[in-house]
Amino acid sequence: MPAPQRVSQEELVAAIRRIAEDDGIDAVTMSSVASAVGVRTPSLYKRVADRHGLLRLAADDAARELVAELSGAPHTEGEDAAGRLRRMAYALRAFAARAPRVSGLLFAAPSAAAAPSPEAGEPLLRPLLEAVSAAAPGDPLPAARTFTAWIYGFCTMEQAGAFRLGGDVDAAFEYGLDVLLGAMTRPA
Amino acid sequence: MPAPQRVSQEELVAAIRRIAEDDGIDAVTMSSVASAVGVRTPSLYKRVADRHGLLRLAADDAARELVAELSGAPHTEGEDAAGRLRRMAYALRAFAARAPRVSGLLFAAPSAAAAPSPEAGEPLLRPLLEAVSAAAPGDPLPAARTFTAWIYGFCTMEQAGAFRLGGDVDAAFEYGLDVLLGAMTRPA
DNA sequence: ACCTGAACACCGTTCAAGT
DNA sequence: ACCTGAACACCGTTCAAGT
Numbered sequence: 001m002p003a004p005q006r007v008s009q010e011e012l013v014a015a016i017r018r019i020a021e022d023d024g025i026d027a028v029t030m031s032s033v034a035s036a037v038g039v040r041t042p043s044l045y046k047r048v049a050d051r052h053g054l055l056r057l058a059a060d061d062a063a064r065e066l067v068a069e070l071s072g073a074p075h076t077e078g079e080d081a082a083g084r085l086r087r088m089a090y091a092l093r094a095f096a097a098r099a100p101r102v103s104g105l106l107f108a109a110p111s112a113a114a115a116p117s118p119e120a121g122e123p124l125l126r127p128l129l130e131a132v133s134a135a136a137p138g139d140p141l142p143a144a145r146t147f148t149a150w151i152y153g154f155c156t157m158e159q160a161g162a163f164r165l166g167g168d169v170d171a172a173f174e175y176g177l178d179v180l181l182g183a184m185t186r187p188a
Numbered sequence: 189m190p191a192p193q194r195v196s197q198e199e200l201v202a203a204i205r206r207i208a209e210d211d212g213i214d215a216v217t218m219s220s221v222a223s224a225v226g227v228r229t230p231s232l233y234k235r236v237a238d239r240h241g242l243l244r245l246a247a248d249d250a251a252r253e254l255v256a257e258l259s260g261a262p263h264t265e266g267e268d269a270a271g272r273l274r275r276m277a278y279a280l281r282a283f284a285a286r287a288p289r290v291s292g293l294l295f296a297a298p299s300a301a302a303a304p305s306p307e308a309g310e311p312l313l314r315p316l317l318e319a320v321s322a323a324a325p326g327d328p329l330p331a332a333r334t335f336t337a338w339i340y341g342f343c344t345m346e347q348a349g350a351f352r353l354g355g356d357v358d359a360a361f362e363y364g365l366d367v368l369l370g371a372m373t374r375p376a
Numbered sequence: 377a378c379c380t381g382a383a384c385a386c387c388g389t390t391c392a393a394g395t
Numbered sequence: 396a397c398c399t400g401a402a403c404a405c406c407g408t409t410c411a412a413g414t
Contacts, residue, residue: 002396004396004397006397029386029387029388030389039399040399040400041389042389042391042398042399045389046397050388050389051387107350108296108348111212139355141353141360141361142360142362142363143363145351146363148345149339149345150334150337150338151341152341153336153338153339154333154337154341157295157340160295160296160297168311169333172333175330175331175334176330176333176337176338179334179368183367183371191379192377192378199401217405219407228379230380230408233407233408234379238407239406282403295407313405339409
């Protein structure tokens with residue numbers, strides 16, 4: 001006798017992300033998620049291949065949300081490529097601050113199986129590469145890699161509490177952004 | 189009746205690091221480490237408060253090793269601060285390539301309890317900060333944070349296989365290094 | 377002083393059985 | 396078609412007992 005799904009995808013993803021942000025990635029267990037959505041553990045295997053699948057669900061959802069934010073922001077009329085990159089950098093950092101646990105999954109998942117699926121990750125990388133291409137003369141790849149390495153490293157370290165020497169972290173972010181955008185837009 | 193320790197600190201740390209690099213951080217369990225050094229699980233609690241303590245042991249050891257390499261390299265006579273930073277960057281990247289799993293612990297441990305202890309981490313950060321101070325005019329903190337964020341992000345992404353678009357990854361490293369050192373040594 | 381066996385509460389995962 | 400109870404092999408951790 002056919003039976004309809006008891007928990008929606010939205011409920012499931014919301015529960016995973018809530019647990020991740022409240023109690024950490026390690027707290028996202030089959031048990032905790034199952035009991036959060038009111039079901040027994042084995043039922044989750046109908047939705048997901050294994051525990052990493054739960055994390056990928058959260059990562060994909062975060063990627064989708066971030067993509068929506070990046071493309072949702074109004075393209076100011078006279079905005080140049082450097083300005084677009086700057087806006088993206090702010091959005092990425094704000095997202096990392098708002099959802100530190102899942103945003104860690106976006107760029108450096110504990111396992112490839114917990115990383116966003118290629119289909120979810122690609123729309124996140126593409127606009128970044130496009131903006132770098134538009135801003136930097138010549139080969140955009142080294143510039144894009146420098147930019148993403150820096151912003152990923154900065155947000156990760158900030159969220160990990162690695163900036164322990166005091167000082168103004170916002171100012172350090174601006175400094176880095178200025179350095180990178182300056183170098184990219186300066187003709188080689 | 190007093191009894192001497194059965195496994196040396198060196199054996200213990202070596203086993204942890206070997207398991208971490210061979211099978212991943214998740215494979216560093218009380219059980220796997222205990223059986224690798226030929227002892228029962230509960231015995232490990234004489235050496236370490238909990239599982240994160242095992243990871244910290246590895247992280248501290250990696251930090252010590254890296255510090256030795258950084259300070260061991262011969263100070264070329266006429267070397268300036270930018271040259272010293274460049275050498276450090278090469279050393280960090282080489283270490284990340286050689287010991288990707290534990291080097292991940294160095295900068296972004298899954299938990300603060302698994303991060304290097306302050307005493308082990310400080311000698312790693314200090315020479316970096318000093319070199320940046322010597323190279324960059326003005327406040328060294330933003331410059332140092334930009335440098336460490338970039339190099340951490342680059343090495344992590346490289347080791348995670350995140351640079352999937354082909355191209356010359358070495359060239360991207362040189363590009364980023366040139367950009368950052370150039371900006372730091374240029375007067376503001 | 378160090379090590380151990382036994383025990384506890386917890387995991388992820390599988391699978392036959394229920395509806 | 397989805398859900399479940401029961402079972403399995405595995406964790407981390409504690410602690411009283413051994414030497």
